[in-house]
Amino acid sequence: MVSIDLLLNAVVAGILIGGFYAAVSLGISVVFGLLDIANIAHPLFVITGSYFTFYLNSNFGLDPILVGLILMPLFFVIGNIVYQSYYHFFEKQGAEPLRGLVFFFGVLFLIEVSIIITFGVDYQLVEAAYLGESLNLGIVNVSYRLFIPFLVGVLLTTGLHFFFAKTFYGRAIMGVSQDSLALSLMGADPVRIKSVAFGIGIATASMAGALLVMILPIEPALGREYIGRVFAVAVLGGLGSVKGALFAAIILGIAESLTATYFGAAWSSGVSFGFLLLVLAVRPAGLFGR
Amino acid sequence: MKVLHDVSIEMTEGETVILLGTNGNGKSTLIKTIMGIVPPNQGEIIFESEGVQINLVGKKPQEIVNMGITMVPEGRRLFPQLTVEENLYLGAFRREARQNLERNLSYCFEVFPRLGERRTQLAGSMSGGEQQMLALARAIMSSPKILLIDEPSVGLAPILVSQLMTSIKEMKENLNLTVLMTEQNFSQATKIADRGYIIVHGKIEFRGSNVELSGNELVKQYYLGT
Numbered sequence: 080m081v082s083i084d085l086l087l088n089a090v091v092a093g094i095l096i097g098g099f100y101a102a103v104s105l106g107i108s109v110v111f112g113l114l115d116i117a118n119i120a121h122p123l124f125v126i127t128g129s130y131f132t133f134y135l136n137s138n139f140g141l142d143p144i145l146v147g148l149i150l151m152p153l154f155f156v157i158g159n160i161v162y163q164s165y166y167h168f169f170e171k172q173g174a175e176p177l178r179g180l181v182f183f184f185g186v187l188f189l190i191e192v193s194i195i196i197t198f199g200v201d202y203q204l205v206e207a208a209y210l211g212e213s214l215n216l217g218i219v220n221v222s223y224r225l226f227i228p229f230l231v232g233v234l235l236t237t238g239l240h241f242f243f244a245k246t247f248y249g250r251a252i253m254g255v256s257q258d259s260l261a262l263s264l265m266g267a268d269p270v271r272i273k274s275v276a277f278g279i280g281i282a283t284a285s286m287a288g289a290l291l292v293m294i295l296p297i298e299p300a301l302g303r304e305y306i307g308r309v310f311a312v313a314v315l316g317g318l319g320s321v322k323g324a325l326f327a328a329i330i331l332g333i334a335e336s337l338t339a340t341y342f343g344a345a346w347s348s349g350v351s352f353g354f355l356l357l358v359l360a361v362r363p364a365g366l367f368g369r
Numbered sequence: 370m371k372v373l374h375d376v377s378i379e380m381t382e383g384e385t386v387i388l389l390g391t392n393g394n395g396k397s398t399l400i401k402t403i404m405g406i407v408p409p410n411q412g413e414i415i416f417e418s419e420g421v422q423i424n425l426v427g428k429k430p431q432e433i434v435n436m437g438i439t440m441v442p443e444g445r446r447l448f449p450q451l452t453v454e455e456n457l458y459l460g461a462f463r464r465e466a467r468q469n470l471e472r473n474l475s476y477c478f479e480v481f482p483r484l485g486e487r488r489t490q491l492a493g494s495m496s497g498g499e500q501q502m503l504a505l506a507r508a509i510m511s512s513p514k515i516l517l518i519d520e521p522s523v524g525l526a527p528i529l530v531s532q533l534m535t536s537i538k539e540m541k542e543n544l545n546l547t548v549l550m551t552e553q554n555f556s557q558a559t560k561i562a563d564r565g566y567i568i569v570h571g572k573i574e575f576r577g578s579n580v581e582l583s584g585n586e587l588v589k590q591y592y593l594g595t
């Protein structure tokens with residue numbers, strides 16, 4: 080017999096975790112989809128954001144969301160530096176994307192090792208008064224531990240969506256990989272545009288990192304666990320589509336949550352990829368791809 | 370490889386000048402050199418504005434665009450995965466153009482009502498004629514003083530070429546543009562030109578008014594088949 084309680088709670092938990100998945104995947108969607116840059120180190124930037132959040136929270140008692148906001152400009156600058164290095168050593172030389180992949184593998188290992196050296200391999204978690212509480216809506220129980228990350232993820236996605244749709248910089252970012260020479264003929268500097276876009280991608284990682292450490296304990300290798308899921312969300316939504324990433328993340332969140340509830344957690348990542356393959360077979364551009 | 374040899378051309382404000390030549394003679398290379406896309410080995414490109422002379426050599430395309438010189442490239446170079454509207458908004462990227470965005474946009478839709486009907490269509494899914502209209506309109510969105518148009522007639526049916534030339538002339542007059550247009554299509558181009566040059570193997574072989582161009586031996590040889 081199917082219990083309505085169980086079903087509803089699973090769906091709600093799925094939607095909430097989906098908002099968080101969106102935050103983690105946004106940067107991948109932007110950098111892979113709009114810049115054609117294979118930044119596989121993205122999940123590690125997320126983990127770095129988590130550790131910064133953990134550090135500032137445990138030492139100074141700062142609220143994790145506040146830390147996420149403070150980190151965004153810092154990560155934007157870091158993203159700029161990473162892109163400029165990538166540009167000078169690879170893109171400018173006309174290197175194939177595969178060689179760029181090696182660069183980002185390097186970045187990935189560098190970050191992981193730095194985290195292990197600095198923080199060790201123990202699990203870490205943040206604290207905030209509201210994290211243990213929950214909102215009781217009749218039969219559905221909404222914990223703030225999931226609700227706050229969901230809310231922030233949705234806000235981040237919405238903000239980015241309007242940035243791309245309504246601003247000159249946003250539109251330039253959408254056009255830059257389609258024809259960067261044509262973009263320079265519009266009076267924009269393509270390298271600068273890409274640098275800003277990459278910076279934005281990395282800035283979203285810092286906030287996603289803050290959300291991650293609110294939801295579950297982190298350890299340095301956690302990033303790897305997220306790589307698959309993050310790509311599934313970005314590709315499912317349609318690479319380059321911010322709105323798509325949010326919808327895909329919520330769909331995937333619900334699918335995973337239902338699977339975990341009814342068949343056991345071990346099945347849930349299999350479900351994500353099964354779902355991904357199914358959608359790609361029907362719509363290769365993803366749900367919202369152009 | 371050296372493509373252009375001792376090329377010297379000039380334009381004064383408000384003129385429509387055409388650069389005629391068949392395939393592979395260096396028309397696009399000259400336009401690209403002016404725009405900073407191809408660096409010249411030697412020589413100068415002087416832009417005079419309000420009594421100040423600036424050498425454009427060594428400047429990047431975006432810097433040149435920001436001075437009010439815009440190019441409609443060969444093959445249109447639209448953003449195929451962006452909509453008509455998004456392409457037009459991108460045309461207005463430069464600061465000076467943003468202030469005139471609404472006015473320029475409604476002007477573009479007035480000259481090319483077709484684009485207004487297709488605002489939300491992806492640029493890459495439109496016909497060749499519509500794409501060329503969009504390329505021209507996108508250039509207009511940048512509020513240029515000087516417009517460089519590289520072979521707008523390529524791949525278009527004669528009736529469309531004729532309409533396009535009329536639109537270029539209309540825009541030039543309404544917006545006080547100075548136009549340099551390359552063309553292979555002699556008869557269509559001379560309809561809107563004040564004067565022109567003929568380029569052969571990277572050298573300017575002839576310069577003159579429309580009338581002079583029409584009576585020229587090179588033109589007869591190249592275009593009129595005599």
Ligand SMILES: Nc1ncnc2c1ncn2[C@@H]1O[C@H](COP(=O)(O)OP(=O)(O)O)[C@@H](O)[C@H]1O
Nearest residue numbers: 370372390391392393394395396397398399551
């Ligand atoms: N990227 C390039 N590299 C080398 N040669 C080129 C390149 N582009 C054009 N050329 C050569 O320059 C000459 C002029 O080309 P182009 O300016 O495109 O002519 P047009 O626009 O008059 O058809 C041609 O002989 C062509 O082969």
Ligand SMILES: [Mg+2]
Nearest residue numbers: 396397443520
């Ligand atoms: Mg050409």
